[in-house]
Amino acid sequence: PEFSRQDIPHSIISLLDGFKASKTLFTASKLKVFDVLNSSNSLTLEEVAGQINASVLGTERLLEAAVSLGLLERVKQQNTSVYRNTEQASRFLVSDSPESLNGYILHCNDMVWPLFSHLENAVREGTSQHERAFGKKNEDVFQDAYYSKDEVKIRFMDAMHSIARVTGKDVATAFDLSPYKTACDIGGCTGAMAYEFTKAHPGLSVIVFDLPQVIEMRRHFQPKETDDRVSFVAGDFFKDDLPKADLYVLARILHDWSDEKLHVLLSKLSKMCTPGCGLLVSEIFLDEERKRPSRALLQALSMTEGKQRSPTEYSDLLEKHGFTPKHIKHTDNLLDAMLFVKEDPNNKRT
Ligand code: SAM
Structure with missing residues (x-):
């Protein structure tokens, strides 16, 4: 039978990926990504990797996944890309913010x-x-x-x-x-x-x-x-x-x-x-x-x-x-x- 767009089981697919998204949030929190971005406002990939003491390759994948989930933003600044916390991340994910869920x-x-x-x-x-x-x-x-x-x-x-x-x-x-x-x-x-x-x-x-x-x-x-x-x-x-x-x-x-x-x-x-x-x-x-x-x-x-x-x-x-x-x-x-x-x-x- 023909497979139409309406047949795509979006909710099942997001459940299927849900555990990866949770673990991305947990790992970024555990490695203090939101904290280091909070103290410096915006950082390059290499700077984040250095501050969280992790590989550049792994950090890149983590940060890109976090951007896709709306936890971080990546913006261009003088020919380089920098990462920063979204408003929600600053409010709820930075460990010493008053409403932190950390x-x-x-x-x-x-x-x-x-x-x-x-x-x-x-x-x-x-x-x-x-x-x-x-x-x-x-x-x-x-x-x-x-x-x-x-x-x-x-x-x-x-x-x-x-x-x-x-x-x-x-x-x-x-x-x-x-x-x-x-x-x-x-x-x-x-x-x-x-x-x-x-x-x-x-x-x-x-x-x-x-x-x-x-x-x-x-x-x-x-x-x-x-x-x-x-x-x-x-x-x-x-x-x-x-x-x-x-x-x-x-x-x-x-x-x-x-x-x-x-x-x-x-x-x-x-x-x-x-x-x-x-x-x-x-x-x-x-x-x-x-x-x-x-x-x-x-x-x-x-x-x-x-x-x-x-x-x-x-x-x-x-x-x-x-x-x-x-x-x-x-x-x-x-x-x-x-x-x-x-x-x-x-x-x-x-
Ligand atoms: N009421 C707090 C709140 O809503 O944030 C904490 C809820 S926590 C799920 C359950 C609390 O019950 C813990 O702080 C735990 O130490 C306390 N608790 C568990 N068994 C207890 C007991 N036998 N006597 C006194 N407190 C106990």
């Missing part, structure tokens, strides 16, 4: 990419491929994998920090939080989200609660203007007492754990909460038919013990612990948000 990109390269290279096994076995990819078993992905080495820990924290800085404002401003005076950000990591909450709500103080291994690194990530309304408490949210607050924030926590484990955490939170206390969940919400967004469904393939859920699934989970869904916000950023309120058990709906 930490998350390096985490994807170093932690997620190796896991996905074993996806066939992950699907056959239905388990995380951490041991195949990294030669080590892990029971708890945070304590056994991410936090067993300082270098890996900082990279993971950097990844969380970069996403939280990009999404934090939208999450913090998703709802009217004026009834709340004290919040506790459960698993609040570097505090990046907490600072966005205090910036957005002048009457709110936020306690960041996370594992001791994380809290001990907090100074590494402290913003320039510190805020004495943000404080840090170390502990394990499955085992230790949680700080008292009238709003609890769970940002990117619930998707990491099974329903069974979450019942342990949620029943502790439920005990801490008096009627009227808020619980703000921020995640990528799946649509009710579990068809979109694919970001969430692709992330689920890393086969941690958790799962991606829809707003109804989150509500079912939380309603078992006395929290009623009040508002939902699709932010159009990387994370959505839902606000739950603890009901008075005496006024329980029938």
Whole structure:
């Protein structure tokens, strides 16, 4: 049969090449291409190769691929071609820019990419491929994998920090939080989200609660203007007492754990909460038919013990612990948000 232009399966072809494009972005970030171009504005191929300590031939192919992906620009300057960052690269890919995604990109390269290279096994076995990819078993992905080495820990924290800085404002401003005076950000990591909450709500103080291994690194990530309304408490949210607050924030926590484990955490939170206390969940919400967004469904393939859920699934989970869904916000950023309120058990709906 005749093959017409409409028959070209563009979406399949771009999926087919997608992994090469991802790895081009990861490699350019890892080799600091965006950083060296940022400090010199524009550089020739040879200058970039020299500064990133790589072959001219390899650098040329990497830079040309990055230009084709819209990550870099190449322009003529007095008979020579020079490379420079696109506006987007300057804003999101340079490692010390305020909205940098660099930490998350390096985490994807170093932690997620190796896991996905074993996806066939992950699907056959239905388990995380951490041991195949990294030669080590892990029971708890945070304590056994991410936090067993300082270098890996900082990279993971950097990844969380970069996403939280990009999404934090939208999450913090998703709802009217004026009834709340004290919040506790459960698993609040570097505090990046907490600072966005205090910036957005002048009457709110936020306690960041996370594992001791994380809290001990907090100074590494402290913003320039510190805020004495943000404080840090170390502990394990499955085992230790949680700080008292009238709003609890769970940002990117619930998707990491099974329903069974979450019942342990949620029943502790439920005990801490008096009627009227808020619980703000921020995640990528799946649509009710579990068809979109694919970001969430692709992330689920890393086969941690958790799962991606829809707003109804989150509500079912939380309603078992006395929290009623009040508002939902699709932010159009990387994370959505839902606000739950603890009901008075005496006024329980029938
Ligand atoms: N909430 C942050 C955000 O949205 O950027 C970080 C999300 S990260 C996916 C999960 C966080 O939960 C990590 O900071 C991790 O250290 C913390 N965490 C994992 N297990 C924990 C536990 N048992 N007790 C306290 N924190 C824990």
